[in-house]
Amino acid sequence: MKRIKKLLNDFKLYWRVPPKGRYMSFKEIASLSFGSMGIKFIVYCISQMIIAVGNTLIGNTIGIDPKALYVIYIISVLSGFPLTALRARMIDNTRSMKGKYRPYIISMGIPTVLLGILFIWMPYENMSLFTKCAVVLAFNIGFQFFYNFYTDAGDSLINVLSPNSIERSDVLSIKSIIENFSPSVASIFLPIVARAITGQDTLYNLKIYRVLFPPMLIVGFMISLLVYVNTEEKIVQAKTHVIQVKFTDAFRAIARNKYFWIISLAGWLGFLEGSFNSILGWMYNYQHACTAAQYSVIVAIAGNASFWNNVVAPFVIRKYGKKKILVFTNVLNVFFIALMLPIVRMTGSAYIIWLLLGCTFVNQFITSLGHLLNPSVNADIRDYQQYITGERIDGMFAAVGLIGNVITLATGFVLPALYESSGLNRGVALSLGYDGSNVYDVLYNQEYFIKISSVLVIASVAGAILNAIPFFFYDLTETKQKAMVRVLKIRALF
Numbered sequence: 001m002k003r004i005k006k007l008l009n010d011f012k013l014y015w016r017v018p019p020k021g022r023y024m025s026f027k028e029i030a031s032l033s034f035g036s037m038g039i040k041f042i043v044y045c046i047s048q049m050i051i052a053v054g055n056t057l058i059g060n061t062i063g064i065d066p067k068a069l070y071v072i073y074i075i076s077v078l079s080g081f082p083l084t085a086l087r088a089r090m091i092d093n094t095r096s097m098k099g100k101y102r103p104y105i106i107s108m109g110i111p112t113v114l115l116g117i118l119f120i121w122m123p124y125e126n127m128s129l130f131t132k133c134a135v136v137l138a139f140n141i142g143f144q145f146f147y148n149f150y151t152d153a154g155d156s157l158i159n160v161l162s163p164n165s166i167e168r169s170d171v172l173s174i175k176s177i178i179e180n181f182s183p184s185v186a187s188i189f190l191p192i193v194a195r196a197i198t199g200q201d202t203l204y205n206l207k208i209y210r211v212l213f214p215p216m217l218i219v220g221f222m223i224s225l226l227v228y229v230n231t232e233e234k235i236v237q238a239k240t241h242v243i244q245v246k247f248t249d250a251f252r253a254i255a256r257n258k259y260f261w262i263i264s265l266a267g268w269l270g271f272l273e274g275s276f277n278s279i280l281g282w283m284y285n286y287q288h289a290c291t292a293a294q295y296s297v298i299v300a301i302a303g304n305a306s307f308w309n310n311v312v313a314p315f316v317i318r319k320y321g322k323k324k325i326l327v328f329t330n331v332l333n334v335f336f337i338a339l340m341l342p343i344v345r346m347t348g349s350a351y352i353i354w355l356l357l358g359c360t361f362v363n364q365f366i367t368s369l370g371h372l373l374n375p376s377v378n379a380d381i382r383d384y385q386q387y388i389t390g391e392r393i394d395g396m397f398a399a400v401g402l403i404g405n406v407i408t409l410a411t412g413f414v415l416p417a418l419y420e421s422s423g424l425n426r427g428v429a430l431s432l433g434y435d436g437s438n439v440y441d442v443l444y445n446q447e448y449f450i451k452i453s454s455v456l457v458i459a460s461v462a463g464a465i466l467n468a469i470p471f472f473f474y475d476l477t478e479t480k481q482k483a484m485v486r487v488l489k490i491r492a493l494f
Helices: 003-014 026-049 054-061 066-092 103-107 107-122 130-157 165-179 179-198 206-230 247-254 256-269 275-287 293-319 322-338 340-344 352-389 394-398 402-409 413-424 424-432 438-445 447-473 478-493
Strands: none
Touching: 003 402, 026 054, 026 107, 026 130, 026 165, 026 179, 026 206, 054 066, 054 107, 054 130, 054 206, 054 275, 066 107, 066 130, 103 107, 103 206, 103 352, 107 206, 130 352, 165 352, 165 478, 179 293, 179 478, 247 413, 256 352, 256 447, 275 293, 275 340, 275 394, 275 447, 293 322, 293 352, 322 340, 322 352, 322 394, 322 447, 340 352, 340 447, 352 478, 413 447, 438 447
């Protein structure tokens, strides 16, 4: 009771004023957390419209086969290069009184929502394959700028709300618990609503998304306004400092940031790691491994895996530090992805989807703690950047990060090749008696389902191994970060 009473007193005392040694009030933390829940509604919807090999909405529902999907994926990524460079320059030279990121919650949020609604209501049923590709590509070029700008602003805001690394980790834990409520709820009710709309146990019908996504997008944007209204950016620099960052200068400055290259390399090398993500949904939609109600329970359980990590994260970070957690979680990730291989090979057995769920749950339980650290790690990296160069650079990190897209494009033939070699192509679909209009129909065949799923799990294991290696070289500790912020404060005085 005493602890509860103290918590209530602290809540009242620090609602508008931060505690001593901290930079964010409880009101600001609450607004960031609940506002981010609205952002996550938008992310949940739009992320399913982004071109990617293995995207179920574009591939399975709209009906674009892997080869065509990869072609427009390449064009989409290439179009993102100039748009990302423009976005980087705009962020690093923003001089708004509202801050570096907050203005874009509105200016980029509105066009993102409009594009999302229009995307889902296009008459794909009456389009040829070429027209479908052209329309999806056109929308994705728009998403490359507006959606990426919007999500980057929402995710990066924590970088400038507090220079205290521990406080950022604490706030991110609270934020993650609250913001993940929106995709969890959406995922739970999606199979049930889909069943009510279509009368079938499927998620691959455009009617489902046309009913659910527009209100989710609009409500999400309205909730996200809490972030714009009730947060305040706090960058440690002199008030008289004039921001003017040239593109070439920013690029040269980031080239000296070893921690950026370590973290980025981990992501670039591990692009295959998420290959297995479609299998659980495939098992429900194509192998009918459970009912719609059961699948809602499965999604709910899987979505709850990260909740407990968010609760314990502040304590674990204080005890072990971010580096040890990153290394530990990435190594275990390899093991638990590999466990999926014998499971998918038993497809057709009773309760197999529940075994896959168990493996997925443990995998997400372990890795989500590492994923929670990413925003905090990236904030520390930006502090280091300001420490070594004297200039706060944020947007250019995204532009330099495009190198990862070059690596993905250079090796990206792997996934389409994996799909094709596993039997996911039009010729196989026709040989099995399907009309060939949607090559994913071969997944109804148990033999091909097992073959394709096994290949994707193996690819994920390879990606996870590559992703883990760079974290062994990361040594930016909390103590180092705190010392750098002290130096930045002294510099700001002069």
